[in-house]
Amino acid sequence: GQQLNQSPQSMFIQEGEDVSMNCTSSSIFNTWLWYKQDPGEGPVLLIALYKAGELTSNGRLTAQFGITRKDSFLNISASIPSDVGIYFCAGQPDKLIFGTGTLLAVQP
Amino acid sequence: NAGVTQTPKFRVLKTGQSMTLLCAQDMNHEYMYWYRQDPGMGLRLIHYSVGEGTTAKGEVPDGYNVSRLKKQNFLLGLESAAPSQTSVYFCASSTIREWGYNEQFFGPGTRLTVL
Numbered sequence: 173g174q175q176l177n178q179s180p181q182s183m184f185i186q187e188g189e190d191v192s193m194n195c196t197s198s199s200i201f202n203t204w205l206w207y208k209q210d211p212g213e214g215p216v217l218l219i220a221l222y223k224a225g226e227l228t229s230n231g232r233l234t235a236q237f238g239i240t241r242k243d244s245f246l247n248i249s250a251s252i253p254s255d256v257g258i259y260f261c262a263g264q265p266d267k268l269i270f271g272t273g274t275l276l277a278v279q280p
Numbered sequence: 281n282a283g284v285t286q287t288p289k290f291r292v293l294k295t296g297q298s299m300t301l302l303c304a305q306d307m308n309h310e311y312m313y314w315y316r317q318d319p320g321m322g323l324r325l326i327h328y329s330v331g332e333g334t335t336a337k338g339e340v341p342d343g344y345n346v347s348r349l350k351k352q353n354f355l356l357g358l359e360s361a362a363p364s365q366t367s368v369y370f371c372a373s374s375t376i377r378e379w380g381y382n383e384q385f386f387g388p389g390t391r392l393t394v395l
Contacts, residue, residue: 176322178322203382207386212389213388214370214386215323215370217383217384260322262384268384270322270323270324271322272321272322273322
């Protein structure tokens with residue numbers, strides 16, 4: 173089955189650093205979503221993107237819908253310990269397809 | 281609102297046993313989904329439903345059955361559990377916007393181990 177290429181697989185950073193991750197697909201998507209999963213919990217929606225080129229922020233998080241509609245980016249500024257978790261991108265040609273996740277660890 | 285709830289949270293089965301996972305949502309969403317999450321694999325769609333009384337296969341449906349008798353509930357059944365079905369199972373629900381885009385809201389997950 174199709175899965176999105178998400179990178180990096182993991183990141184280990186210091187508190188206060190900025191974080192960038194991205195997701196690419198061989199297919200054009202109509203929707204890009206970014207989810208965060210805390211340990212032992214289900215994914216929670218962070219940002220939804222609906223138009224090519226769209227740039228959307230949610231607090232310290234900023235996500236962009238790539239112009240080609242085949243990629244998306246998520247940036248986290250000034251990371252804090254509670255940013256720890258797995259971040260998933262998801263794209264929708266018809267049914268939602270998830271990336272393999274980026275594990276983020278933040279050291280105080 | 282409780283959102284999406286799942287029962288049970290944990291379960292250990294022996295190979296060949298059967299069980300049913302229950303998902304309930306109180307958001308009046310039309311669509312419901314069952315996913316499994318395995319290390320390094322992300323989330324993979326097992327089955328989904330676009331409304332009461334309807335079900336459809338997802339990416340990895342083999343070994344699972346589902347039923348959607350009520351709009352708010354979506355059941356996932358394992359008739360004869362296998363060790364390969366050891367996983368974390370997530371239920372999700374969504375509505376459909378006018379452009380056909382859906383934002384899925386997830387339950388807390390059920391951790392299933394098959395020995």
